[in-house]
Amino acid sequence: MSLPHAILTALLEKPSSGLELTRRFDKSIGYFWSATHQQIYRELGKLEAEGFIRTLPAEQPARGQKKSYEVLPAGRAELARWTAAAQDPKTMRDPLLLRLRAAAVVGTEGLESDLSRHLELHRRQLAKYREIEERDFPPDRDAPQDRLRHLVLRAGIDLETFWTQWLTHALTEFGELPGADGNGSGADDAR
Amino acid sequence: MSLPHAILTALLEKPSSGLELTRRFDKSIGYFWSATHQQIYRELGKLEAEGFIRTLPAEQPARGQKKSYEVLPAGRAELARWTAAAQDPKTMRDPLLLRLRAAAVVGTEGLESDLSRHLELHRRQLAKYREIEERDFPPDRDAPQDRLRHLVLRAGIDLETFWTQWLTHALTEFGELPGADGNGSGADDAR
DNA sequence: ACTCTTTATGCAACTAGTTGCACAACCGCC
DNA sequence: GGCGGTTGTGCAACTAGTTGCATAAAGAGT
Numbered sequence: 360m361s362l363p364h365a366i367l368t369a370l371l372e373k374p375s376s377g378l379e380l381t382r383r384f385d386k387s388i389g390y391f392w393s394a395t396h397q398q399i400y401r402e403l404g405k406l407e408a409e410g411f412i413r414t415l416p417a418e419q420p421a422r423g424q425k426k427s428y429e430v431l432p433a434g435r436a437e438l439a440r441w442t443a444a445a446q447d448p449k450t451m452r453d454p455l456l457l458r459l460r461a462a463a464v465v466g467t468e469g470l471e472s473d474l475s476r477h478l479e480l481h482r483r484q485l486a487k488y489r490e491i492e493e494r495d496f497p498p499d500r501d502a503p504q505d506r507l508r509h510l511v512l513r514a515g516i517d518l519e520t521f522w523t524q525w526l527t528h529a530l531t532e533f534g535e536l537p538g539a540d541g542n543g544s545g546a547d548d549a550r
Numbered sequence: 551m552s553l554p555h556a557i558l559t560a561l562l563e564k565p566s567s568g569l570e571l572t573r574r575f576d577k578s579i580g581y582f583w584s585a586t587h588q589q590i591y592r593e594l595g596k597l598e599a600e601g602f603i604r605t606l607p608a609e610q611p612a613r614g615q616k617k618s619y620e621v622l623p624a625g626r627a628e629l630a631r632w633t634a635a636a637q638d639p640k641t642m643r644d645p646l647l648l649r650l651r652a653a654a655v656v657g658t659e660g661l662e663s664d665l666s667r668h669l670e671l672h673r674r675q676l677a678k679y680r681e682i683e684e685r686d687f688p689p690d691r692d693a694p695q696d697r698l699r700h701l702v703l704r705a706g707i708d709l710e711t712f713w714t715q716w717l718t719h720a721l722t723e724f725g726e727l728p729g730a731d732g733n734g735s736g737a738d739d740a741r
Numbered sequence: 742a743c744t745c746t747t748t749a750t751g752c753a754a755c756t757a758g759t760t761g762c763a764c765a766a767c768c769g770c771c
Numbered sequence: 772g773g774c775g776g777t778t779g780t781g782c783a784a785c786t787a788g789t790t791g792c793a794t795a796a797a798g799a800g801t
Contacts, residue, residue, distance in 0.1 A: 361645045362757080368652040378779050392648050393641035398758065400781060425779065435656060442652045443660025446645060448668055450584035451709075454552045454637060456702050457583050461559045461633045463698035465626060469634025477639055503727050507654035510723055511647050514716055518642075521712055525705055532701055536694050553787080569749055589788065591751060616749070 360441075363402050365392045367411065367430055367438040374415060374429040377403055390488075390515055403428060411437055459529070471533050478526040485519035488512060551632075554593050556583045558602065558621055558629040565606060565620040568594055581679075581706055594619060602628055650720070662724050669717040676710035679703060 369380055369388050380403075381396040383389075394402075406412045411434030415427040430438075455477065462470050496509045560571055560579050571594075572587040574580075585593075597603045602625030606618040621629075646668065653661050687700045 360757090361643070361648055364652060365648055368648070368655055371655045376779075377781090381779095388648075388651065389641075391642055391644045391651075393643065395759065396779090397760085397781075400779095404781090438652055439656040439659070442649045442656060443664075445664045445667065446649075448671060449643070449645065450580075451582055452552070452584065452640070453582045453705075454640065456705055457552055457556055457559070457579075458633045458637075459698055459702050460579065460582075461555060461629055463695045463702075464559055464562045465630040465633060467698070468630070473634075473636045476636065480639060504654045506723055506727065507650055507658070510720055511650050511654075513719075514644075514647055517712055517716060521708055525708060528704075529701055532697055536697065551787090567749080568751090586789065587749090588751075588790085591749095595751090 361392055362394055362398060363406055363411075364438055364441050365394070366399065366402055366406065367434050370412060370428055370430045371435065371438070374427050376425045376427045378425075379427075391511070406434065410434075467533060467536065471530065474526055474530055474533070478523060478530065481519050481522040481526065485516065485523060488516045488519060492516065552583055553585055553589060554597055554602075555629055555632045556585070557590065557593055557597065558625050561603060561619055561621045562626065562629070565618050567616045567618045569616075570618075582702070597625065601625075658724060658727065662721065665717055665721055665724070669714060669721065672710050672713040672717065676707065676714060679707045679710060683707065 365384075365388055366380065369375065369383055373383075375383065377396065377400045380399050381394075384392075384394050384399070403412070407414070407428070410431060412428045412430050415429055455474075458470060492509075492512055496505065496512070556575075556579055557571065560566065560574055564574075566574065568587065568591045571590050572585075575583075575585050575590070594603070598605070598619070601622060603619045603621050606620055646665075649661060683700075683703055687696065687703070
């Protein structure tokens, strides 16, 4: 149940239309909660029906016309409630680790190149985050909001750093593996 | 499309019944691809229909009777294909980071205790992983399968380490934040 | 014999996220 | 004044995962 709250947060930061939200998700909030434009439009409809947001009075036309939303007090209250409520950590799901585990059974053939590709992607993302950090969080500023946002960005940076390191390490291991096993026969006994 | 392949991997490691698989997911594969027993039963049905697995001949009775599955050659081939195929990294989704970002707007009230709770959970998980590492990967063994499985476990360990560190840091920051803001009024301008 | 718990399998309904496409208005331009 | 791209909104169908419950057999206790 995170998407509506991601949208409320974004709208509190700045009232926007559906498409503007989509764009902002692509380059900011979406770094840790991605969403497509269809999800966003659908959710905006629901949030409006529930009385958490409303369209800005300015215009309110038909299809193909911009329609901006702002958060109502009830929406802010709901967001505060959700933020403070206890939530269990997500059950982790990572296909890449799964593939490595599978590779231990059926062989590593073909996996290496995709690992390299992922490494490259994570490096790029890391560079992007670092750029944002430099631009938005110079060493001196430290209003509470900035501290919190910086903390979130640091999580992104450190996670990407972790992945680049881990992938680098994995690729090294691959290099040292006895060449071309390809069938991984004798696997047994779960762990 | 990862669950069927997670199941194929588990079954290749050791043929099992639905419930056995569920248990093994809870304490091994599930660490990076969790699944409920319903998902597993449903998927076993599909995999059998597609000819990737079959029930072990021994018994084949009705409800309430154990039914074990093994992987057929087609299933192994499918798993190898999937493992080697290029896949884009998952779009990241983390409610906790989202909540922190929301807290920058609506205030941090009530969030701190849940952060502590998460910290404790991650510490526990880390301890569990370390235990497994000690038990299953003594310094000397290094058959290729072990190297790969160890690599996966290291990812788990390093990720949990990252989260404990980050949460510790976050809680420190919370302590230093100017007391009780609670409304976070002047937030504007997305980043 | 009979109830209670555990083991084991499974259906049905629901929620969340994704993909593919439709459609309206506006903007420039030639 | 009509043509083609961009902006903006949205429906419908699909896939994946979750929740709640039903059912059946086997063993354990009394």
